[in-house]
Amino acid sequence: MKMSRLFVQTLREYPSDAEVISHKLLVRAGYIRKLAQGVYNYMPLMWRVLKKVENIVREEMDAAGAQEMLMPFVQPEELWQESGRWNVYGKELMRLKDRHGRGMCLGPTHEEVITSVAREGIKSYKQLPVNLYQIQSKFRDEVRPRYGLLRGREFIMKDAYSFDSSQEGLEKSYADMAKAYYKIFERCGLETKAVQSDSGAIGGAVSHEYMVLIDDNENNAGENDVFFCKNKSCGYAANANHAVSVLESAEVDGAKFGFNGFKKVDTPDTTTIEELAAFLKIPATVILKSMIYVADNKIVMALIRADKTFEETKVMNAVGANEIRSAAPAELEAIFGASKGFVGPKDIEQVKIPEEYEGEKITVVADLTAQEMKNFVIGANETDKHFTGVNWSDLNTPIFADIRLVEAGEKCPDCGEPLYVTKGIEVGNIFQLGTKYSKAMNAVYLDENGKTQPFIMGCYGIGISRTAAAAVERHHDEHGIKWPIAIAPYHVDIVPVNIQDELQMKVANEIYEKLLAAKVEAVLDDRDERAGVKFKDADLIGFPFRITVGKTITEGLVEFKVRETDEVFKVKPEEAAEKIIEYVKPYIISYCQLTPTT
Ligand code: ATP
Ligand code: MG
Numbered sequence: 207m208k209m210s211r212l213f214v215q216t217l218r219e220y221p222s223d224a225e226v227i228s229h230k231l232l233v234r235a236g237y238i239r240k241l242a243q244g245v246y247n248y249m250p251l252m253w254r255v256l257k258k259v260e261n262i263v264r265e266e267m268d269a270a271g272a273q274e275m276l277m278p279f280v281q282p283e284e285l286w287q288e289s290g291r292w293n294v295y296g297k298e299l300m301r302l303k304d305r306h307g308r309g310m311c312l313g314p315t316h317e318e319v320i321t322s323v324a325r326e327g328i329k330s331y332k333q334l335p336v337n338l339y340q341i342q343s344k345f346r347d348e349v350r351p352r353y354g355l356l357r358g359r360e361f362i363m364k365d366a367y368s369f370d371s372s373q374e375g376l377e378k379s380y381a382d383m384a385k386a387y388y389k390i391f392e393r394c395g396l397e398t399k400a401v402q403s404d405s406g407a408i409g410g411a412v413s414h415e416y417m418v419l420i421d422d423n424e425n426n427a428g429e430n431d432v433f434f435c436k437n438k439s440c441g442y443a444a445n446a447n448h449a450v451s452v453l454e455s456a457e458v459d460g461a462k463f464g465f466n467g468f469k470k471v472d473t474p475d476t477t478t479i480e481e482l483a484a485f486l487k488i489p490a491t492v493i494l495k496s497m498i499y500v501a502d503n504k505i506v507m508a509l510i511r512a513d514k515t516f517e518e519t520k521v522m523n524a525v526g527a528n529e530i531r532s533a534a535p536a537e538l539e540a541i542f543g544a545s546k547g548f549v550g551p552k553d554i555e556q557v558k559i560p561e562e563y564e565g566e567k568i569t570v571v572a573d574l575t576a577q578e579m580k581n582f583v584i585g586a587n588e589t590d591k592h593f594t595g596v597n598w599s600d601l602n603t604p605i606f607a608d609i610r611l612v613e614a615g616e617k618c619p620d621c622g623e624p625l626y627v628t629k630g631i632e633v634g635n636i637f638q639l640g641t642k643y644s645k646a647m648n649a650v651y652l653d654e655n656g657k658t659q660p661f662i663m664g665c666y667g668i669g670i671s672r673t674a675a676a677a678v679e680r681h682h683d684e685h686g687i688k689w690p691i692a693i694a695p696y697h698v699d700i701v702p703v704n705i706q707d708e709l710q711m712k713v714a715n716e717i718y719e720k721l722l723a724a725k726v727e728a729v730l731d732d733r734d735e736r737a738g739v740k741f742k743d744a745d746l747i748g749f750p751f752r753i754t755v756g757k758t759i760t761e762g763l764v765e766f767k768v769r770e771t772d773e774v775f776k777v778k779p780e781e782a783a784e785k786i787i788e789y790v791k792p793y794i795i796s797y798c799q800l801t802p803t804t
Contacts, residue, residue: 207696209731209740213250216743226427228678229354231687235746237695244351244359248671251747254695255674256362260341261795262393262692263364263668270386272337272366277319279343283309285318288647294528298346312345317643317665320367324661325649331371334651334661335379339366341670353427355675356631362670369661371653373640376662380412380638383666387416387634390668395677395690398633401432402444404519405637412638415445416668417630418676427679428629433612440621445632447519450608451616451625453575458511460492460581465595473592477547479512482592486583489513493583494576494596496549498538501527504565505541507551508609511575517611524571524607542587550585551601552593570604577606633673639663681770687748688769696727697790699749703737703756713764713779714755720783725794745769751789753782 214236224230232238237252248256264274283301286292292299292309300312313319320338328336344363351359368379384400391398396418403415420428431446444450463486476482483490493512498505501522508521522530535546540560542549554568581595614627644650644660653659674693681688691697698721702714714730721728729749731740737756744752754765758776766775766782777785 207727207729209699209729209743210733212729214747216746224354226353226356226679227682228356228427228675231678231682231746232354232675235686235748238354242359244348244357246355246358246360251695252674255689255693256670258693258695258795259394259670259674260362260364263341263390263670266386266390266393267339267364267366270337270382272339272368274340275338276340276342277313277316277323279313279345280310281313281316281319283311285322285647286311289318289321289643290646291318296529298348300345300347313342314344314346315363315665315667316340316365317367317639317663318647321643321647321649321661321663324367324369324644325647328369328651328661330651331653331659335368335370335375337366337368337379337383339364339666353429353675355671356427356679357429358671361672364668364670366666368664368666370664371651371659371662373662376638376640376664380636380664383636383664384414387636387666387668391416391418391633391673394673394693396633396673396680399432399434399443399630401434401630402448403632403635404445404447404523411640414636415630415632416634416636417445418633418680420629420631420679426629427676428631430630430632431627432630433614433625433627435618435621435623435625437618437621437623440618440623442618442620442625445630446611446627447517449612449625450619451612452619452622453616456491456511456513457489458491458579458582460488460579460583460595463488463492465492465581465583467595468597468600469594470586471592471594472590473548474590476590476592477545482547482583483512486592486594488583492579492581494550494572494579496551496585498533498541498549499530500533500537500563501525501530501569503563505533505559505563505568506530507549507554507568507570509551509570509572509576509604510610511573511579514573514575515611515613516573516609520607520609520611521571524605524609525569544585544587545589548585548587548589548591550587550593551604552584552586552596554587555602557587570602571609572604572606573609574606575610631672631676631679632669633676634666634668636666637664639665682748685742686746689748689750691750691790691793694727694748694750696729696749697721697793698726698751698753698786699729699731699744699747700753701731701737701740701744701755703754705732705734709759710755713759714753717753717755717764717779717783720780721786724783724787726786726790751786753786755779 216236217234220230221233239247302310341364345360370376398416400414403413405413433449434443476485490513495512497508583594584596586593641660650658700714702710718730752767763776764779764782
């Protein structure tokens with residue numbers, strides 16, 4: 207490809223709306239262009255990168271025995287009614303009506319469609335196991351589309367679905383996918399950690415997320431907190447929404463601080479736990495913290511020992527909701543007649559729920575840390591007042607569940623060593639779904655005894671576009687992107703310093719032809735620009751290699767630069783070409799039409 211023909215517009219500045227480096231660089235280097243919030247054009251350079259990621263995914267999925275197909279992007283409401291998700295999926299599901307008024311949606315994921323495919327196509331146990339996958343755009347009307355390709359509304363995903371006739375079969379399919387996932391990300395130049403995770407709206411019991419760990423705290427691209435154990439023989443790792451830990455013992459009996467018997471006390475201006483603890487001269491471990499959430503438009507009161515913090519996804523799961531947010535101070539006043547800091551669970555069943563919310567009673571869910579507390583302190587639902595010496599016998603029994611956010615330093619649940627925390631980008635996710643969809647949608651086959659059985663399913667996603675962006679997060683410097691060779695849009699940029707110089711152009715062209723003949727994806731920067739401009743673009747775009755043909759060509763030498771390490775060698779032109787061919791050989795694409803055009 208000649209640079210003068212390549213459809214790319216690099217920018218001098220980072221875009222003003224970009225916060226994370228992959229977003230900044232992909233826009234500035236001309237890879238993506240925003241069309242609407244969270245919706246991007248993948249420009250020719252980006253498309254090549256995405257094709258390469260897809261290609262790696264295809265090779266490994268096929269090697270693991272999966273078969274590629276393509277399902278429709280627009281899906282009928284009926285299927286989502288059958289699975290029961292039409293009413294629970296939330297606003298991320300982009301719903302539409304066709305001209306006949308029939309409900310449709312843009313596919314955010316394809317469990318319903320694939321289950322209908324299996325229901326029609328798989329009749330007998332003899333056809334199992336099967337693993338079907340596709341690579342396609344998905345649409346999720348995300349609340350906060352941001353970070354460019356890391357969290358778009360339209361994005362490209364590989365989604366695979368396995369069908370088995372036994373739990374052991376599912377576990378094998380799952381393990382095969384887990385193995386393939388490691389390989390895929392490794393080939394894309396990304397080290398990943400598989401972490402236990404919450405299954406969210408997809409459902410199922412066991413799931414793992416593949417996280418690209420981002421240890422740089424300045425960069426918020428890693429949207430997930432990952433807790434992990436450094437003990438090599440243990441290897442525990444979990445997303446914050448799923449992580450558990452063992453706590454040191456703590457003083458949880460208020461009697462030690464003189465709280466004997468239920469009593470209302472004045473606690474003026476103690477709106478925070480610190481202020482309340484200081485005022486009553488007690489540790490936070492004898493205070494029961496109350497927090498009000500609105501979950502699927504129902505009011506939920508969550509309770510926890512006050513030295514600990516709530517984990518919202520856990521709260522949401524504990525009450526079986528699909529969406530959750532914390533209540534605003536004005537809502538607290540309206541519901542409880544008390545301001546923030548003074549709300550509590552006493553006589554909560556008598557609180558009248560305003561009309562705009564659903565449900566007749568407030569659901570109360572308490573963390574396991576609350577269970578062992580005695581003679582504790584709670585808000586009195588009256589501003590500037592608390593109750594002290596409270597016991598569970600004074601309250602209606604709540605739902606007890608783990609709704610606590612783990613903190614670094616707490617003990618690993620598997621081995622007792624301290625846990626560490628780091629940020630991660632979720633690039634893939636695998637789930638053991640079980641029979642959630644097959645039962646709901648009556649997708650069955652006949653077993654050996656001629657009995658109908660629901661399929662035992664697994665599902666496996668990889669964010670293709672997010673993986674490419676994650677690679678930029680991991681591989682860049684202040685000058686631009688440093689693509690791993692396997693997913694670079696082109697392998698090498700050949701830069702004649704002065705295109706008016708006949709010898710320089712001749713040698714540059716010879717190298718170019720030689721590389722193309724060897725199926726190396728080469729760009730020849732034939733633009734009549736200053737060398738500085740060409741070098742800047744080369745670094746920004748992130749070609750893994752650069753060959754500069756400049757003045758030293760009169761001595762028979764060109765410059766060979768490795769972008770990853772910034773190493774520069776002066777070599778003969780033939781040697782430069784041979785070196786590149788040797789480096790690039792393992793990455794020559796065999797599958798899709800990516801051969802360079804002249
Ligand atoms: P997240 O928690 O980041 O919103 P998710 O868990 O809802 O993602 P899955 O349903 O597991 O996403 O989708 C499979 C994969 O698709 C994810 O692992 C991720 O790589 C990718 N993905 C999901 N949502 C987006 C998005 N909005 N933009 C880009 N990629 C996404
Ligand atoms: Mg996920």
